[in-house]
Amino acid sequence: MTQMNTADVIIIGAGVAGLSTAMQLAGRGAKVIVLERDRVGNGSTGRAAGLLGQLRGKAEQTRMLVDGLAIVKELEKLADVEIFVQTGSLRIAETPERAEEISALVEMGKSIGFDIDHMSIDDVARHLPYMRTDDLVDACYCPTDGHLQPAELAAAYLKVGKQRGVRCETNTPVTGIIVEAGQVRGVRTAAAEYFAPVVMNAGGPWSYLNAELAETVLPTAAIGHYYLTTRPDPANPVDRLSPAVRDRELRIYTRPESGGLIVGIYDAEPDRYDMGKLPADFDMSRMKAARDSLQVAQLIEATHHRFPWINERTPMTITTGIMTFTPDARPFCGEMPNIQGLFHCSGFSGHGIVQSPVIGLIMSQLILDGHSTYDVSSIEADRYFDMPGYIDRRDIEDRCAAMAGNYYGKVERPTVAAGGQAAK
Amino acid sequence: MKVLVIAEHDGKSLRAASLSCLTFAQQVAQATEGTVSWLVLGSQATGVAAEAAKFAPVLLVESSRLARPMADSCAAAIANVAKNHNVNLIAAASTSFSKDVLPRAAALLGGAMASDIVRHEVTAEGLLFDSPQYAGAVTATVQLLGSPQVVSVRSSAYPAATPAAAPFGIEAIAMEDATLASRCEFVELKTKQNSRPDVTEARIVVSGGRALRNSADFEGLVGKLADVMGGAAGSSRALVDAGIAPNELQVGQTGKIVAPELYVALGISGAVQHLAGMKNSRTIVAINSDPDAPIFDVADLGLVGDVYEVVPQLIERLQSR
Amino acid sequence: MKILVPTKRVPDTDQKIVASDDGSRVNVEHIPFIINPFDAIALEEAVRIGEQRGDVEVVAVGIGGEGYEQPLRTALAMGAQRAVHVRCDESLDPWNVARLLQAVVLRETPQLVIMGKQAVDDDANQTGQFLAALLGWPQATFASRVVVEGDRLTVDRETDHGIETVRLPLPAVVTADLRLNEPRYASMAGIMKARKKPLDVIAVGDLPVAIEPRLRVISYRSAESRKRGERVKSVDELLDRLTQPGAALHKRG
Ligand SMILES: Cc1cc2nc3c(=O)[nH]c(=O)nc-3n(C[C@H](O)[C@H](O)[C@H](O)COP(=O)(O)OP(=O)(O)OC[C@H]3O[C@@H](n4cnc5c(N)ncnc54)[C@H](O)[C@@H]3O)c2cc1C
Ligand SMILES: Cc1cc2nc3c(=O)[nH]c(=O)nc-3n(C[C@H](O)[C@H](O)[C@H](O)COP(=O)(O)OP(=O)(O)OC[C@H]3O[C@@H](n4cnc5c(N)ncnc54)[C@H](O)[C@@H]3O)c2cc1C
Numbered sequence A: 001m002t003q004m005n006t007a008d009v010i011i012i013g014a015g016v017a018g019l020s021t022a023m024q025l026a027g028r029g030a031k032v033i034v035l036e037r038d039r040v041g042n043g044s045t046g047r048a049a050g051l052l053g054q055l056r057g058k059a060e061q062t063r064m065l066v067d068g069l070a071i072v073k074e075l076e077k078l079a080d081v082e083i084f085v086q087t088g089s090l091r092i093a094e095t096p097e098r099a100e101e102i103s104a105l106v107e108m109g110k111s112i113g114f115d116i117d118h119m120s121i122d123d124v125a126r127h128l129p130y131m132r133t134d135d136l137v138d139a140c141y142c143p144t145d146g147h148l149q150p151a152e153l154a155a156a157y158l159k160v161g162k163q164r165g166v167r168c169e170t171n172t173p174v175t176g177i178i179v180e181a182g183q184v185r186g187v188r189t190a191a192a193e194y195f196a197p198v199v200m201n202a203g204g205p206w207s208y209l210n211a212e213l214a215e216t217v218l219p220t221a222a223i224g225h226y227y228l229t230t231r232p233d234p235a236n237p238v239d240r241l242s243p244a245v246r247d248r249e250l251r252i253y254t255r256p257e258s259g260g261l262i263v264g265i266y267d268a269e270p271d272r273y274d275m276g277k278l279p280a281d282f283d284m285s286r287m288k289a290a291r292d293s294l295q296v297a298q299l300i301e302a303t304h305h306r307f308p309w310i311n312e313r314t315p316m317t318i319t320t321g322i323m324t325f326t327p328d329a330r331p332f333c334g335e336m337p338n339i340q341g342l343f344h345c346s347g348f349s350g351h352g353i354v355q356s357p358v359i360g361l362i363m364s365q366l367i368l369d370g371h372s373t374y375d376v377s378s379i380e381a382d383r384y385f386d387m388p389g390y391i392d393r394r395d396i397e398d399r400c401a402a403m404a405g406n407y408y409g410k411v412e413r414p415t416v417a418a419g420g421q422a423a424k
Numbered sequence B: 001m002k003v004l005v006i007a008e009h010d011g012k013s014l015r016a017a018s019l020s021c022l023t024f025a026q027q028v029a030q031a032t033e034g035t036v037s038w039l040v041l042g043s044q045a046t047g048v049a050a051e052a053a054k055f056a057p058v059l060l061v062e063s064s065r066l067a068r069p070m071a072d073s074c075a076a077a078i079a080n081v082a083k084n085h086n087v088n089l090i091a092a093a094s095t096s097f098s099k100d101v102l103p104r105a106a107a108l109l110g111g112a113m114a115s116d117i118v119r120h121e122v123t124a125e126g127l128l129f130d131s132p133q134y135a136g137a138v139t140a141t142v143q144l145l146g147s148p149q150v151v152s153v154r155s156s157a158y159p160a161a162t163p164a165a166a167p168f169g170i171e172a173i174a175m176e177d178a179t180l181a182s183r184c185e186f187v188e189l190k191t192k193q194n195s196r197p198d199v200t201e202a203r204i205v206v207s208g209g210r211a212l213r214n215s216a217d218f219e220g221l222v223g224k225l226a227d228v229m230g231g232a233a234g235s236s237r238a239l240v241d242a243g244i245a246p247n248e249l250q251v252g253q254t255g256k257i258v259a260p261e262l263y264v265a266l267g268i269s270g271a272v273q274h275l276a277g278m279k280n281s282r283t284i285v286a287i288n289s290d291p292d293a294p295i296f297d298v299a300d301l302g303l304v305g306d307v308y309e310v311v312p313q314l315i316e317r318l319q320s321r
Numbered sequence C: 001m002k003i004l005v006p007t008k009r010v011p012d013t014d015q016k017i018v019a020s021d022d023g024s025r026v027n028v029e030h031i032p033f034i035i036n037p038f039d040a041i042a043l044e045e046a047v048r049i050g051e052q053r054g055d056v057e058v059v060a061v062g063i064g065g066e067g068y069e070q071p072l073r074t075a076l077a078m079g080a081q082r083a084v085h086v087r088c089d090e091s092l093d094p095w096n097v098a099r100l101l102q103a104v105v106l107r108e109t110p111q112l113v114i115m116g117k118q119a120v121d122d123d124a125n126q127t128g129q130f131l132a133a134l135l136g137w138p139q140a141t142f143a144s145r146v147v148v149e150g151d152r153l154t155v156d157r158e159t160d161h162g163i164e165t166v167r168l169p170l171p172a173v174v175t176a177d178l179r180l181n182e183p184r185y186a187s188m189a190g191i192m193k194a195r196k197k198p199l200d201v202i203a204v205g206d207l208p209v210a211i212e213p214r215l216r217v218i219s220y221r222s223a224e225s226r227k228r229g230e231r232v233k234s235v236d237e238l239l240d241r242l243t244q245p246g247a248a249l250h251k252r253g
Helices: A015-029 A059-079 A096-111 A119-128 A150-162 A204-213 A294-306 A349-367 A393-406 B016-029 B046-052 B071-084 B096-109 B217-229 B236-239 B272-278 B308-318 C038-055 C066-078 C094-108 C127-137 C188-194 C235-243
Strands: A007-012 A032-035 A091-092 A137-140 A166-167 A174-180 A182-187 A194-196 A196-203 A221-230 A246-249 A254-257 A261-266 A316-325 A333-334 A342-346 B002-006 B035-042 B058-061 B087-093 B114-115 B121-123 B126-133 B138-144 B149-153 B170-173 B185-190 B204-208 B231-235 B262-266 B282-289 B300-302 C002-007 C009-011 C032-035 C057-064 C082-087 C110-117 C139-149 C152-159 C162-169 C172-176 C199-203 C215-220 C230-232
Touching: A007 A182, A015 A150, A015 A349, A059 A096, A059 A150, A059 A349, A091 A096, A091 A119, A096 A137, A119 A137, A137 B002, A150 A166, A150 A349, A174 A246, A174 B262, A182 A196, A182 B121, A182 B204, A196 A204, A204 A221, A204 A316, A221 A393, A221 B016, A254 A294, A261 A294, A261 B096, A261 C057, A294 A316, A294 C188, A316 A393, A316 B185, A333 A349, A349 B002, A393 B114, A393 B204, B002 B016, B002 B071, B002 B096, B016 B035, B016 B087, B016 B121, B016 B149, B035 B071, B046 B170, B058 B071, B071 B096, B071 C127, B071 C139, B087 B096, B096 B114, B096 B149, B096 C127, B096 C152, B114 B126, B114 B138, B138 B149, B204 B217, B204 B308, B217 B231, B217 B308, B217 C057, B231 B236, B262 C162, B262 C230, B272 C009, B282 B308, B282 C235, B300 C235, B308 C235, C002 C038, C009 C066, C032 C038, C032 C066, C038 C057, C038 C139, C038 C172, C057 C094, C057 C188, C066 C082, C066 C188, C066 C199, C082 C094, C110 C127, C110 C139, C127 C139, C127 C172, C139 C162, C152 C172, C230 C235
Parallel strands: A007 A032, A007 A196, A032 A166, A091 A246, A196 A342, B002 B035, B002 B087, B035 B058, B058 B170, B087 B149, B114 B149, B204 B231, B204 B262, B262 B282, B282 B300, B300 C230, C002 C057, C002 C110, C057 C082, C082 C199, C110 C172, C139 C172
Antiparallel strands: A091 A137, A174 A182, A182 A194, A221 A261, A221 A316, A246 A254, A254 A261, A333 A342, B121 B126, B126 B138, B138 C215, B185 C162, C009 C032, C139 C152, C152 C162
């Protein structure tokens, strides 16, 4: 093969995960080739609503996302773009259990210096005049949260990456992973072979198929997700700087978009997809919800409860896409124990956009240094490796779908676990 | 074959599209050793008939009942003439007028109709037509069974006919009022001659993206280019969000879905949500200063350049044409 | 008042559609089928008229093979009260669809038929006008606003020259254009109720219509796949390309 097709790291997939890692790696001088089956950011990234909420149930995860937002702001300077819109965000509680959850989150957040506090229901009503608040018992507010357009984030990663020498080839599906004596050598496409000692699988929903190319198992599943976007309605104006809202009891989240409102739902019984059965030229941006989709009906019903002016007659578009879930809703980031040089970077459920800045940094550290400045024990790629119940596709899918179905529903018990030092 | 071409006019002059349709009819007539004539319907249409006669013989039905071209009366008139004159093929340019009237006339004549044809072929088995389907993704070659055959013709597929050396004759046809009665009552026509067309209606859409720095630049570059091209102005979400372009101009997933003949993207990166609104456009032109912008992947023609330099040049060249 | 809404089942044309290699058909195996988007608009309009007036029965009609239950259930979930499936396994041209619809209209005696201006598969734009002519009813095509007052309709029509307003008596045929409304997604209650709503099946042989083909498709071919991503070097080259014969800025005549 030609010299041109050799690199230090080959990344499969030009979504936010692949592109963020490519940018970080190139920033440290690595030669990186990104191979993308379709167009840049046309997987889950192209479907995402773009909410950037930093608050997580665990302190070290929250810290990571706080650092991630700092990386986004740095990126804005490097790429000379303005993409992050700071709106603040709310979590609301309608039951005593949810109120407890919020109190614990506020305590956890404060303990690590994250800007968060309770907000009175009257203040919530003032912030969001278009939202029903009479059934709320508590709320908390994170002023530094916000949102961005995922396409713009992907473009910014790529722009800076290219300045640093990243090569990105689109319309180039990886069809084989070359492994010799337990060590990765490169990848194969229809037209060529590419060589590198490290291959990173950032294939989003397709990641488990990519793992199969190397005859290994990655326990992720492709799970459907829906959100609606209302058209601007002069009778119910939505300020473009209105805070995002997360209502876990109703399983919905929302943010302003184009003068209307985005409302997304974590379904109790989400759609499942068999990525291997989709046509080779499957284009996620062409996915469409049926007019009598049960999921959409549930989404509209939950939305109507919280925003009574929205119902099935409200002019809206429905976006549906595919997320990548894992059995515990935490991603897989790191090297596989059985194949040297094969790294996974996948399984970001509904939070791959917000996680991508810091994940890119972490992956670059794991690949170049063999360890990270962050505590990555909860996201290691091999945490289910060879475990019974995590090998068969059906089992994996059931576990991931169950996790997805429980995702917003279950009440969190925030922990202020030790460890997890922030970088710097 | 005896071919009848329905002349579309505004009471004063023929519409250009009808002249392209006449070319189609002349080609068929020539290949089948047949004849072509116009059918002019109207209330005071002698002027139009005279203009049409420069190109082909005219059959003229004049009646006060045809002052407004209502589908039921026009279809009845067409069917009546077709039967009495043993017409084999009826054609009209594919316009909102003929899309309304022609199928109704076809139904009165047995229902053999092909829509929006872009090509024809005279074979031993008869006429074959190419008709685009699936929003243009597929072209079907079809044959009509039964007579007369009725076709609407996409005018861009045929050049305009040229006038003959001497005018042809005009034959007035008398038709009973009862035949021409319409149960539809015309109330009004709201034309929007002077304002820019709506993005979803226009043949040409010129859209601006974040490259445009303020409303004045948007109007001066995007709006102006739209005007000289005779099209609509559109925008990406970025400009709507920044308050530079009004909401109703937004093209994309949460904005308008458009499929014009020409879509010009000025300083738009080509995010999937934007592409969702315009990817079915016939021809896409992108002007962007970033040679790697994803919009270039979907564009038929891309020009790498600064919109602030390129667009004024385009406007100037187009104005001096 | 009874409103009949013909609903066609079509492949989602936003997906990549190509002809089969031998040209005998269009490949739709991997394409999801949906209710024809213009028919969904027609249905929405009928349902809204019903919601305003209260005394309206909306009947969705589908003519075709097995899969037709799906769009009819969708129509019921969106608010139609009843559905009629004319079971016909052979593929039909617009003329024969219109004749079968005529037979259904004569059975059902609705005052109004609202249907899509065209189906997005064959893009024919004929069936509504055919049906109006066969019934001898007035028609209002390409509607962007429909108002029912007593036994009259006022309709705004989209034409090449602007919005034309017409008034016509019932019974009538209206065809729906894109801007008439934005169809809803069914509500939970709508989906639940749809399961119990009647969906009658009529065998095509039970209607007094003998199928008489008028349009035969000889072959299909995919549109020349666009050559994308071409670059031009200058404004002049760009204008040259755009003003060539057949191009969008070519001056005709
Ligand atoms: C509807 C929806 C809403 C969402 N909302 C949010 C949100 O508000 N906030 C948030 O943080 N997250 C959100 N998410 C989740 C987020 O979109 C994902 O977690 C994130 O985009 C994952 O990025 P990725 O790079 O891992 O995957 P992707 O974006 O899917 O990228 C993977 C890429 O790999 C390519 N690929 C796969 N296999 C191969 C191969 N063999 N060869 C070449 N290329 C290959 C694919 O084509 C694809 O482009 C949402 C997701 C969905 C579906
Ligand atoms: C749920 C959702 C719905 C959305 N709906 C829509 C929608 O309906 N419509 C829509 O458009 N977007 C929509 N978006 C947003 C979309 O993702 C992009 O953010 C948006 O399209 C970007 O707009 P843009 O191309 O103008 O800006 P950018 O992405 O910032 O691109 C600007 C481009 O201009 C180029 N440029 C800059 N200066 C110049 C110059 N002087 N000359 C030439 N080129 C220059 C740059 O190279 C760049 O490519 C939606 C997003 C989400 C998440």
